[in-house]
Amino acid sequence: MSNLFDLTGKVAVVTGASSGIGIQFAKALAEQGADVAILARRYDKLQEVSKEIEALGKVAFPVKCDVTNERDIEAAVNTIVDKFGKIDILVNNAGTASSGSIETLTEAEWDKVMDINVKSIFLMSKYVVKHMKEKNYGKIINTASILGAVGSKNAPLHVYNASKGAVINLTRGMGTSLIQHGITVNAIGPSLFETEMTKDTLFNEQYLKVYNAVCPAGRPGKSGELNGALIYFASDASNYTTGQILFVDGGWTAI
Ligand SMILES: NC(=O)c1ccc[n+]([C@@H]2O[C@H](COP(=O)([O-])OP(=O)(O)OC[C@H]3O[C@@H](n4cnc5c(N)ncnc54)[C@H](OP(=O)(O)O)[C@@H]3O)[C@@H](O)[C@H]2O)c1
Incomplete structure (x- = not known):
């Protein structure tokens, strides 16, 4: 049981790791040994x-890539496999948001959000999965x-609703197809x-007042509170779990 979440010897790739949640994810994976x-x-x-990753005693490999x-993606994946010989864990985290309704959004805003949030997962996974299949092992987390x-x-x-809805069902589709190759695909919400x-x-004060009133936890998430879900999906603890979406949301979607 104590080794179930250990990532020593694993190679992870995290997109959108220059900021926010991606930085937290990259450091959490390194803390577990990847x-x-x-x-x-x-x-x-x-x-x-x-x-910051190297200060944790692990190898960090920064790769400039527009997802x-x-x-860019094909070159990035090739460089990573040349360096490490494999990819065990892929975290498709890069994302963006564009506020507005179907009445106010432009076509360009729609395409940009769908490309960054959805097409990126298709393309990153397309190039990484072939290497995972060779090893009959992989963990993809969207x-x-x-x-x-x-x-x-x-x-x-x-458009954010549309893009993340697509991420959720792409996760189910990929998760059910790839488990037979030892690859699990799950998502964190x-x-x-x-x-x-x-x-x-x-x-801002106005939005947080509404958010805190609706959210059962009565507050937004704190830095690090997504890491437990990440490490579960990234480790052998989740080998029989695929196509699942774990909402880490203070109870928001359970209301
Ligand atoms: N924060 C939240 O409350 C929240 C809630 C639900 C879901 N999420 C999701 O969490 C993920 C991370 O978001 P965040 O909140 O951490 O936002 P963030 O701080 O704005 O980080 C977004 C990351 O995505 C990268 N990125 C954007 N477009 C890219 C592109 N074309 N190519 C490569 N990288 C790109 C950015 O890097 P560069 O600009 O350097 O390329 C950055 O590292 C996103 O998928 C977001 O939808 C966030």
Whole structure:
């Protein structure tokens, strides 16, 4: 039982690791023993995160990659496999949000959010799964959202709803197809956590008052509160769990 969550010797890839939840995920995986390749567009930020991972005694590998660009992704995956020889864990975490309803969103905003939040998971997984299949082992974890399962009456986020709904059912589709190859695919559905994405839009007094009144926990999530779900899905503790969505949301989706 004590070794069930140990990631020593594993190689993890985390997208969107230059900020917010991705940094937390990369560090949590390193704390459990994994070496971690971290991907994002801002290389300077990735270098800072690398230092934090290395301070934990693990290998960090920063790779500049736009996860909407197939050529970038193919090159990034090849570089990581050349360096480490394998990829055990893929965390598809990069994401963005665009507030607004179907009446106010532009086509460009729609396409951008769908590309970053959904197409990226398709492309990253396409290039990583072939290496996982060779080893008959893999753990894919997608960052979804409560807003892929429910709406948000007080702050319309319609393209975000559509994108995270797609992440949830893509997780089920991939999870059921890939388990026969020893690869599990699961998703984490956070509610509200303070990051670059949310700090200016949702972390204001007016919105938090509404959020705290609705959320059974009466507060947003704290840094580190997603890590338990991540390590469960990233480790052998979840070998018979696939296609599942774990909402880490202070009870929001249970109301
Ligand atoms: N914070 C919340 O309350 C919350 C709730 C539910 C779900 N989520 C989800 O959690 C994930 C992480 O979000 P966060 O809150 O940590 O936001 P964040 O701080 O804004 O981080 C977003 C990350 O995605 C990366 N990214 C965006 N577009 C990219 C692209 N084209 N190519 C490569 N990387 C890209 C960014 O890196 P670069 O800009 O350097 O490329 C950054 O590292 C997202 O999927 C988000 O939808 C967040």
